[in-house]
Each structure stands twice: as structure tokens, then as C-alpha cells.
Amino acid sequence: MKTEDLFYEPEGNSLDFKQKQYPFDKAPDNEKAELLKDIIAFANAWRRETAYILVGLKERKGKPAEIVGIDESIDDAKIQQFVNTKVNSPIEFLYYEKELDNKKVGIFEIPIQKKRPYYLKKNYTKLMAETVYIRRGSSTVIANPSEIADMGKNQKDNSEINFDFGFYSKENNDIIGEEINLEVNRINLPEEDDIPDYGQENTVFDLVQRDNRDYYRELANWIKVREEFKKVNCYIKNNSPETIYNIYSENNISIESLSMTKVKLGFPHKKEGSFDDLIIGSSVIDRVQPRYYFWINEDYEKNTYNIGFRSNDIFPGEMIIFDDFFICPNITTIFKFNFIFYGENIIKPIKKELIINFSINKKTLSVDDLIEYDGKFAT
Numbered sequence: 001m002k003t004e005d006l007f008y009e010p011e012g013n014s015l016d017f018k019q020k021q022y023p024f025d026k027a028p029d030n031e032k033a034e035l036l037k038d039i040i041a042f043a044n045a046w047r048r049e050t051a052y053i054l055v056g057l058k059e060r061k062g063k064p065a066e067i068v069g070i071d072e073s074i075d076d077a078k079i080q081q082f083v084n085t086k087v088n089s090p091i092e093f094l095y096y097e098k099e100l101d102n103k104k105v106g107i108f109e110i111p112i113q114k115k116r117p118y119y120l121k122k123n124y125t126k127l128m129a130e131t132v133y134i135r136r137g138s139s140t141v142i143a144n145p146s147e148i149a150d151m152g153k154n155q156k157d158n159s160e161i162n163f164d165f166g167f168y169s170k171e172n173n174d175i176i177g178e179e180i181n182l183e184v185n186r187i188n189l190p191e192e193d194d195i196p197d198y199g200q201e202n203t204v205f206d207l208v209q210r211d212n213r214d215y216y217r218e219l220a221n222w223i224k225v226r227e228e229f230k231k232v233n234c235y236i237k238n239n240s241p242e243t244i245y246n247i248y249s250e251n252n253i254s255i256e257s258l259s260m261t262k263v264k265l266g267f268p269h270k271k272e273g274s275f276d277d278l279i280i281g282s283s284v285i286d287r288v289q290p291r292y293y294f295w296i297n298e299d300y301e302k303n304t305y306n307i308g309f310r311s312n313d314i315f316p317g318e319m320i321i322f323d324d325f326f327i328c329p330n331i332t333t334i335f336k337f338n339f340i341f342y343g344e345n346i347i348k349p350i351k352k353e354l355i356i357n358f359s360i361n362k363k364t365l366s367v368d369d370l371i372e373y374d375g376k377f378a379t
Contacts, residue, residue, distance in 0.1 A: 003100065003107060006052055007064040011138040014051040016042075017059040021070040021106060024079070030125045032082070037133055037140060039083050042110045043091045043118045044143065044151065045135035048248045048342035055106035069103030086124060089115045114347065116151040117143065150245070150344070161240050161345060163314070165352045168235040168321055175235065179355040184329060185227040188364040189220050195367060198270065211271065218268035220370055227363070229259070229326040234354070236309070237319040245344035249352075250308030251337055255298070258335060259328040260305050262296050294322045307337075329358045 009015050016038065023031035042051040056070035076095040084090045093110045117132040127133075132143040132151075143151075167176040199211025212218070238244050253260070292311035299306055307325075314320060329335065337354040365373075 003054070003098070003105075006054060007057070011059055013045045013047040013135050013137065014042075014049055016051075016053045016135075016138070017057045017065055018053060018055045019058045019068055021055055021072045022074065024074045024082075025072070033125045033127050035079070036083055036086065036120075036124060037127055038135075039091060039093060039108070039110065040087065040118050040120070041133045041135040041140040042108075043093070043113045044116050044132055046147075046246060046344060047112065048246070050112070051108075051110040051135070053108035053110075055108070056103065057105060067101050067103050067105060070097075070106055071104075073097060073104075074106065086120055086122070087118050088121055089118060091118055112347075117148050160242060161244060161343075161350070163239055163244065163341075163350075164235075164237045165339065165341075166235060166354060168233045170233050170321070170324075178353065179357070180232070181357045181359065182230045182232075182327075183359050183361065184230060186360055186362045187224040187227050188362065189224060190365065190367050190370070192217060195220060195370065212269055215268055215270050216370055216374075219373065220365065222268055223365060223370070223373060229261070229328045231324050232327050232356075233324060234322045235319055236311075236314065236322075238314040238316055241316055242345070243316060244311075244314045244346070246310075246312060247314060247341060247343040247346070248308075248310045249339045249341040250306060251339050252299075252302070252304045252306055253337075255303050255305060255330075257330055258305070259330060260296050260307065260325060262323060262325045264324070264326065292320055294325075296325055327356070329360065333358045333360065 006015060011017060022035040024035065038053060042053070045051060054065070056068055058066040058068050060066055074095060079095050080093075083093075091110070092113060093108060095106065095108050097104055097106050099105075119132050120127055120129045123129045132148050133140055134143040134147065164175075166178045167180045168174070169176055195216050197213040198215035199213065201211075201213070236247075292309065294309050295307070297306045298304075309322065311320060335356045335358070337356075339352045339354070341350045341352065
């Protein structure tokens, strides 16, 4: 990951910004304790990726972090010795410095650790021995007993972790598999000016239930969306003899390749002033299910969709079926989704690939066809 990409992320279990360099060389023990505590806390944190402490940067809410730079350097070898002579088991981490915008910044990289929990063998100033410090959100706290127990039981390899991930048919209540065929109709609509107005022209006396003069134009758009966007469902099933904890995956997809959404367009109204929603179904904003999240977010700056899934746990034999989403090919007829799954007891990330084969037909919708459609698919 490029350092600059982290500037847009908020602080949390895997990221912290520090404006000033940690006191270290010639610093008293009580000041050096801050660095020791932070490294231990990130090493113990529940996370799916490498943690970073970026020194010489100032967090700005809603904006990329500001580079303020550092004046003092720290030697990685000295930090390694300082930390790892004081903890129960060596922590894997790296410190280095680089120049950004003509300013020097410090970077701590702390990979996901395999021997949690980590704690001090002896008291060090105000830091207590045999106490498990953990990063929780943007704060460092003392882990509770259940968290410590979970750390120990999740330090296994992937030998018993086995799950299926693929497409699912809600209509047939059946698993489809890792590959699916979808038929898409490309609709060529009449020119907007050729589509007639609906109903009677409204007057100032029509205060309620005025005719929606754009009804036929809205209907044309509804038909186009209905024919070109196809509903897709996915599932994940835990075939392991044990629970999978905090499983997570996401994928960034180019907007040029596909159009994706969790929004379903409602049937247009013939009358104005209706209180019915024009949008039905799921929102593109994360929808919280009982124990999982599934999202599709559009990143306009990067010109990508971010599609992802997260669950606190999936029990042995349990299957989770995702929310509906809708997909339309733009420049491709075969599309491959490559997902990488992380989890608390998935030490080595697991890769899964899903394939969609699109067959595309072209259809022309005339004004007569449009009027004939009128009300045909209203629900």
C-alpha cells in the first residue's frame, strides 16, 4: 500500500497519526513508554491488515492528513531492541523514514501477529506487567478477559477453515456456484422529445393529484433499467468444524467495466404529489443486518465501486445470503470478481473468484411499445 493512500483513512484499529516524533534517544523512561504502549496495543489489535503509525502527519476530519514532518530520526534496530526485550514474545514490526513533499515522515508497519496476546514481562514506569494493552478504535485500552481468551484460541493456521462463496438463487432457494450466466437487453429508447406527455395539461386549479406529464419518459427509463440491470445474490457457507471470526473481504471494481447498485428503481407514478417512495429496496448506504454488513459504495475520485462483506462470526454449517444487488455490463461480456478473505482465525488470506458471463441482446423500444407497456409491470 502506498503511504499516501493512508492519508484519506480515519484513525482506527490499524492506523494512527502522530504529529510529533516519539521521544526516544536520551528521553526519560516515562516518555519512551508511549511508544512501547502503542506498539503493543497495535500488535494485539483485532484487525484484518497491517497497522501503520504515521509520524509527522496531522489527522484532519473529512480531509487527507496534513504532512507536518519530523526533525528527529530514530534507529529501527534500537527500537526493536527496546520493545522486544520487554515483551513476553517478540513483536514483528518495522520502522523507517521517507520524504514526502520535501518533509521527512516516520512510518511504523505492524503486520498481523501470530502469537497474541503480547504484554510486558515487568512493569515499565506506568505500564503494568502482564497487562494486555489493545488498540480499540482510535484509543488504547486494557483488553478484557474474553478478548484475551479469544486471542489465544484464534492463533491457529487455516487447516480447518473451509467455506464456500458463490452465487445464490433466491427464487429457487438454491446454490448456483462460482459462475453464473446473465442475459442483458440493451434498450434503445425513442428520443425524449418524441415521447408524448401523459394526461391532461395541469392548471392552477389542479391542486392535488395533478397528472405527471413526464410519466411516459419516466416509464421509458424504468424499462431500460429493468432490462439492463440484472439482480444478483451471493452467499457464504462455513463448512469448517469451528466458527469463523470477524471475516472480512472487499473488492474495488472499475466503473468503466460495470455498473452496480443496491438500489431498485420504483415504478413511476401517473399522478404528482404521491407520497410513495420512488426508490424501493436497499439503500446504497451500508444496511445493518443482524450479524453482517454487505455494501456497494461508489468512489467518484478513484472511479471505482467498493463492494464488500463483513461478519462478526459465521458458525459451523451456517450459510449467509447477501442482500440483492443489481449489475449491468459496460464494456465487458465476461467479468471476474477476485475477493480476498481475512479473519481472526484466517492466518493466511483465502482467495475466491466469481465469474459472470453476460449475453447481450439489442432491442429498440418505440413510442407505441412504450404506451403498450403502460402499467404492465406496475406492482
